[in-house]
Amino acid sequence: MAPVPRRLFLPKQYMKKIEKFKMLIEQPGRVVITTHQKPDADALGSSLGLAGFLKKKGHEVCVITPTDYPNFLHWMSGDEDVVVYSAEKEKEIGQIVEKADLVFCLDFSSLDRINELGEMVRNTQGKKVLIDHHLQPEDFADFIKWDIKAAATAELIYDLIVQLGEGHLIDKDIAECLYAGIMTDTGNFKHPNTTENVFAVCGELVKLGADVSKVSRNIYDSNSVGRLRLLGHALSERLTVFPEYKTAFIALHQKDLQRFNAQTGDTEGFVNYALSITGVRLAALFSDSGDIIKISFRSTGDFSVNELARKYFNGGGHKNAAGGRSELPLEETINKFTNLLPECFEAMEQNKMSYAKDI
Ligand code: 5GP
Ligand code: MN
Numbered sequence: 001m002a003p004v005p006r007r008l009f010l011p012k013q014y015m016k017k018i019e020k021f022k023m024l025i026e027q028p029g030r031v032v033i034t035t036h037q038k039p040d041a042d043a044l045g046s047s048l049g050l051a052g053f054l055k056k057k058g059h060e061v062c063v064i065t066p067t068d069y070p071n072f073l074h075w076m077s078g079d080e081d082v083v084v085y086s087a088e089k090e091k092e093i094g095q096i097v098e099k100a101d102l103v104f105c106l107d108f109s110s111l112d113r114i115n116e117l118g119e120m121v122r123n124t125q126g127k128k129v130l131i132d133h134h135l136q137p138e139d140f141a142d143f144i145k146w147d148i149k150a151a152a153t154a155e156l157i158y159d160l161i162v163q164l165g166e167g168h169l170i171d172k173d174i175a176e177c178l179y180a181g182i183m184t185d186t187g188n189f190k191h192p193n194t195t196e197n198v199f200a201v202c203g204e205l206v207k208l209g210a211d212v213s214k215v216s217r218n219i220y221d222s223n224s225v226g227r228l229r230l231l232g233h234a235l236s237e238r239l240t241v242f243p244e245y246k247t248a249f250i251a252l253h254q255k256d257l258q259r260f261n262a263q264t265g266d267t268e269g270f271v272n273y274a275l276s277i278t279g280v281r282l283a284a285l286f287s288d289s290g291d292i293i294k295i296s297f298r299s300t301g302d303f304s305v306n307e308l309a310r311k312y313f314n315g316g317g318h319k320n321a322a323g324g325r326s327e328l329p330l331e332e333t334i335n336k337f338t339n340l341l342p343e344c345f346e347a348m349e350q351n352k353m354s355y356a357k358d359i
Pocket of ligand 2: 042043107133151152153185
């Protein structure tokens with residue numbers, strides 16, 4: 001038997017909306033699904049999993065991403081129909097969003113995470129549905145399914161489909177998209193968000209046809225030689241450790257990315273190597289795209305990198321995994337970060353509430 005969905009539409013004013021929502025889903029219409037920039041496996045997997053389901057319900061579905069995404073995600077069913085935003089397509093995409101009856105926003109909590117699409121979504125007359133597990137969601141949607149305890153948005157999509165009484169519509173393709181999102185957002189089932197429900201849902205997805213080995217190979221074993229060499233370079237030349245602050249970071253210069261011909265997604269997971277050092281509780285990856293510095297933060301325990309990213313680096317995310325950006329040059333960005341380390345360390349050691357809280 002499928003696990004009982006634990007989550008309803010939140011907060012309380014939305015509780016009654018499930019029936020209204022069901023009516024919208026029953027009525028075939030034009031649906032847009034969008035997700036955050038540089039989509040990861042959860043962002044794209046939940047989008048394509050939901051798209052597969054809604055197509056079976058008779059909807060005309062268009063998945064639009066604000067940017068491109070890594071090559072190791074192109075195996076997902078429905079990938080060929082994804083519309084990737086570009087300035088040339090702005091008008092066409094604007095019309096699609098404008099005409100949509102329903103717009104799903106998956107795996108992000110604020111409209112600034114979808115770049116130019118943000119204003120299009122804000123202004124559309126279509127009903128907006130936010131399904132997400134990040135902290136501090138922006139209040140822009142008509143329907144919200146939000147749970148920070150969910151390991152992945154894909155887990156929420158599974159819940160939603162079951163909650164609608166449509167679990168039987170999840171086929172192998174949909175199951176693999178959702179499984180990919182859960183697998184990656186739990187760090188391959190090792191982060192603290194790997195709950196009993198995660199295993200129950202994944203068990204169901206396997207029962208519904210998900211090929212665990214295929215998904216895992218497609219995502220984790222599809223390295224280019226360039227990516228592996230970039231990783232080698234990052235670890236041997238660009239890793240800095242501050243044992244006294246239980247912190248390590250990797251800083252990739254623009255010339256590194258150019259030298260190894262880095263593609264979208266090539267640096268994904270690098271930050272985890274810094275976090276894997278014995279004793280390290282805070283890790284960062286700085287990546288100089290030449291335009292801005294993209295930052296990934298990871299932590300263990302109660303230290304909230306969401307708060308660090310939000311307060312100092314114009315970003316956010318989860319307590320133990322967050323991202324941000326800096327418009328300062330790389331060296332200055334690193335200096336800013338290292339200057340914050342005594343403060344972070346104190347918070348880590350004292351479990352200060354301001355850094356330990358969930359929201
Ligand atoms: P990553 O380091 O893998 O890019 O992101 C880690 C987590 O933080 C993901 O859940 C991602 O969605 C979120 N995240 C990454 N960058 C940003 C950002 O600039 N703003 C916010 N709000 N969240 C981010
Ligand atoms: Mn996610």
